[in-house]
Amino acid sequence: MTTGSAAGAPAIVRPVRRDRVLGCPAAGELVLYDGRKRQAISLNLSAAAIWDMCDGSRTVSQIAAELAELTSQPRHAIEAEVCAVIEQLQGLRVIELQSGGPFE
Amino acid sequence: MSADVRIGFRGHHVVVRADDELVAGRIAASFRELPATGTPRTVERLTVTGSDRLHRILVEDRVVYSNESLRLVRRMLRHEVIRSFVRAHPDLLWLHAGAAVRDGAAILFCGPFGRGKSTLVAELCARGWHYSSDDIAPIDFTTACVLPFPLRPTRRVPVDEELPHHRVQELRRVHVPVDPARIQREPAAIAGVVLPGYRLGSGAAAGTVAPAQTALGIVQEALNASVNPLQTVAFCARLVSEVRMLPLTYSDPVAAVDVVLQAFGLAGGQLAATGT
Numbered sequence A: 001m002t003t004g005s006a007a008g009a010p011a012i013v014r015p016v017r018r019d020r021v022l023g024c025p026a027a028g029e030l031v032l033y034d035g036r037k038r039q040a041i042s043l044n045l046s047a048a049a050i051w052d053m054c055d056g057s058r059t060v061s062q063i064a065a066e067l068a069e070l071t072s073q074p075r076h077a078i079e080a081e082v083c084a085v086i087e088q089l090q091g092l093r094v095i096e097l098q099s100g101g102p103f104e
Numbered sequence B: 001m002s003a004d005v006r007i008g009f010r011g012h013h014v015v016v017r018a019d020d021e022l023v024a025g026r027i028a029a030s031f032r033e034l035p036a037t038g039t040p041r042t043v044e045r046l047t048v049t050g051s052d053r054l055h056r057i058l059v060e061d062r063v064v065y066s067n068e069s070l071r072l073v074r075r076m077l078r079h080e081v082i083r084s085f086v087r088a089h090p091d092l093l094w095l096h097a098g099a100a101v102r103d104g105a106a107i108l109f110c111g112p113f114g115r116g117k118s119t120l121v122a123e124l125c126a127r128g129w130h131y132s133s134d135d136i137a138p139i140d141f142t143t144a145c146v147l148p149f150p151l152r153p154t155r156r157v158p159v160d161e162e163l164p165h166h167r168v169q170e171l172r173r174v175h176v177p178v179d180p181a182r183i184q185r186e187p188a189a190i191a192g193v194v195l196p197g198y199r200l201g202s203g204a205a206a207g208t209v210a211p212a213q214t215a216l217g218i219v220q221e222a223l224n225a226s227v228n229p230l231q232t233v234a235f236c237a238r239l240v241s242e243v244r245m246l247p248l249t250y251s252d253p254v255a256a257v258d259v260v261l262q263a264f265g266l267a268g269g270q271l272a273a274t275g276t
Helices: A045-053 A060-071 A075-091 B021-030 B070-088 B117-126 B165-170 B211-220 B229-242 B253-263
Strands: A002-004 A010-017 A021-026 A029-034 A039-043 A095-099 B003-009 B012-018 B042-050 B055-059 B062-067 B092-102 B105-110 B130-133 B136-140 B154-156 B173-175 B188-198 B204-206 B244-250
Touching (some): A010 A060, A021 B211, A021 B229, A029 A045, A029 B211, A039 A045, A045 A060, A045 A075, A075 A095, B012 B021, B042 B070, B055 B070, B062 B070, B070 B092, B092 B117, B092 B188, B105 B117, B117 B154, B117 B188, B117 B253, B188 B211, B188 B253, B204 B253
Parallel strands (some): B012 B042, B188 B244
Antiparallel strands (some): A002 A010, A010 A095, B003 B012, B042 B055, B092 B130, B092 B136, B154 B173, B204 B244
């Protein structure tokens, strides 16, 4: 996933979990609790795996690549799902997208 | 003439004073298995007062409910007594669930009103299980054990039509007789949680578990989740991880309990509590 920069050139973004959100494992899946919003969210197995990788060290493409390797699925198939989940997590404001840092 | 009813649970006493003897008698009957004994750590006083025109419930000196219908006031009084215990014990997870116990291990039936929790608890009790709770189950966050909260059990009488959820409360309730010797007196480890749903003509069928969604569903049934939200979420997630969960759709309680016992490996065998 990329975002447009002010100059129009794409900038690499790295999703990172918000500090205030706690992940509670639930039989392989995950329940997130947002302490500020006092809101809980459930993540299924694949969304939970993506959440775990949102530590600010990986780009969205790198997350997709790692998951593709872990699940032996084609990367292009995984990438669409990763992007969708990242967008949902961002919409729920449990992650933020950090731009900058080293390119892939 | 006023009558005082004293109710106790884990060091908290609720004293109910009611002008109407029928109100006092009903509340005493509902909570007769929770007598106030010993010296309380905390006491809260509830008063039911009023005339034919308007009846009120006061917690200490604050009016918390008023209505012209004494029947509705009686029902709300029961809730207010429970709320008093919930307020007094934030150290417990107060779950909207029925519970039955055998061999020191409990099966919980968790869900909102109208799902048939009481009916399923009654069916297990008819098979020799001990009655622990009908509708509200307090759970110790630390030990993950369910504590007995044996209010006088009632169940709704089903009708031959599918009712929308909001109309389920219109169904007539009848008391379920319980042998006093079969009332659970000790905490019990949670061996399984059933998430029942009543559907006319469905017989009984187990569903599949979506763990995180199930954990959230249980959180929604916690009466005091807003007091300890993080602890509640973490506990429910852990519960789903460590205890067997069973979504269940049913219309036939006998078949439903057969499915529950089969799913938990209890059909004719001994119960092994998982514990957390």
